[in-house]
Every structure is written in structure tokens, then in C-alpha cells.
Amino acid sequence: MKISVNKIPEGGMNLRFEKDWEWFRNFLSETEPSDFVLDRIAVACTVRRMKETVFIEGSAATTVEAPCSRCLTTAILPVRSSFKYTFSPPPDRPQEEWELSAEDLDFAYYEEDTIDLDPLIFEQIILQIPIKPLCTETCKGLCPHCGINMNVAGCRCETKSFDERLAALKQFKVQSEKQ
Numbered sequence: 001m002k003i004s005v006n007k008i009p010e011g012g013m014n015l016r017f018e019k020d021w022e023w024f025r026n027f028l029s030e031t032e033p034s035d036f037v038l039d040r041i042a043v044a045c046t047v048r049r050m051k052e053t054v055f056i057e058g059s060a061a062t063t064v065e066a067p068c069s070r071c072l073t074t075a076i077l078p079v080r081s082s083f084k085y086t087f088s089p090p091p092d093r094p095q096e097e098w099e100l101s102a103e104d105l106d107f108a109y110y111e112e113d114t115i116d117l118d119p120l121i122f123e124q125i126i127l128q129i130p131i132k133p134l135c136t137e138t139c140k141g142l143c144p145h146c147g148i149n150m151n152v153a154g155c156r157c158e159t160k161s162f163d164e165r166l167a168a169l170k171q172f173k174v175q176s177e178k179q
């Protein structure tokens with residue numbers, strides 16, 4: 001979504017648009033395959049202008065589908081981000097200088113009268129995707145011994161290893177009493 005700065009009306013404007021998974025995936029580096037999929041991304045924002053400075057405030061929302069980091073079943077989680085950006089035309093200085101000052105996340109320069117919202121939307125969404133998604137906060141995960149999904153069924157691995165430890169301890173006691 002590109003905005004022409006001189007077309008922003010006096011009283012500002014509201015924008016609503018959607019982006020799809022294909023669009024998002026094009027931004028992701030091909031060398032880093034993702035294990036998640038996004039639903040459509042809904043973006044709503046308000047664009048205002050004061051002379052040459054542009055203010056954009058809005059939100060982007062979608063849902064992410066990714067394997068739960070504990071039990072590996074598909075987790076579906078809402079992703080929502082609110083953002084606020086200020087844009088201005090680049091100052092009358094050499095480019096190397098103003099690139100440094102544009103490191104602020106909420107501030108950017110625009111060139112040739114155009115603001116491209118796409119990289120901003122991508123950045124906002126990618127920051128909200130959990131590194132270790134969970135199907136539920138209380139997910140019990142997989143049993144490290146037998147691999148069973150402990151949210152669905154129980155197993156006896158835990159008690160078995162406890163019994164084994166207890167048996168070993170008893171054995172030790174018996175032996176030490178004999179001595």
C-alpha cells in the first residue's frame with residue numbers, strides 16, 4: 001500500500017486494506033523457512049498531514065497458525081499490533097547523515113512524495129509472532145520418555161521412573177543394613 005503524500009486530504013483520511021499470506025511470505029527471507037502460516041492481515045489506519053510531515057496511526061491484525069512448541073499440535077493464536085509512525089521528507093543533508101538519525105523505529109523519511117506502508121506492516125506483524133508458540137498457556141507438552149501428548153492422555157513413565165528410584169533406594173538400605 002503506497003500513499004502519495006500530496007493526495008492526503010486536509011482533514012486526513014482513513015485507510016482499510018488487507019494483505020494475504022503470499023504477500024507476507026515474500027518479505028520473509030527464503031533461507032529461513034518459516035513453520036507458521038498467517039491468515040489474512042487486516043490493516044486499519046488514519047493518515048494525517050501537517051505540511052510535509054505525515055502521521056500514521058493504526059493497527060494490523062491476523063491469526064497465526066504454528067506448531068505448539070511443547071506438544072507440536074497446531075496452535076492458532078491472534079496477532080495484533082498497534083502502531084504510530086511519523087514521516088518527513090529527508091533533510092537537506094548528505095544521505096549518510098540522515099540515515100543514522102532515521103534509526104528510530106517510529107520515525108522515517110519518505111522520498112519522492114511516497115510512503116510505502118508494506119514494510120511497516122510486515123515489521124509490525126513479524127514482531128508479534130511468538131518465538132515459542134503455545135496451544136494453551138498450560139500445555140503439558142510431550143512425555144520426554146514415550147512421546148505421548150500429555151494433554152490428551154497420561155502415561156506411567158513418571159511414576160515408573162519414580163518406582164525404579166524407590167526400588168534402588170530400598171536395595172541400598174537393605175545392603176547397608178546387612179553390613
Ligand SMILES: [Zn+2]
Nearest residue numbers: 068071135139
Ligand atoms: Zn501444546
Ligand SMILES: [Zn+2]
Nearest residue numbers: 143146155157
Ligand atoms: Zn511417557
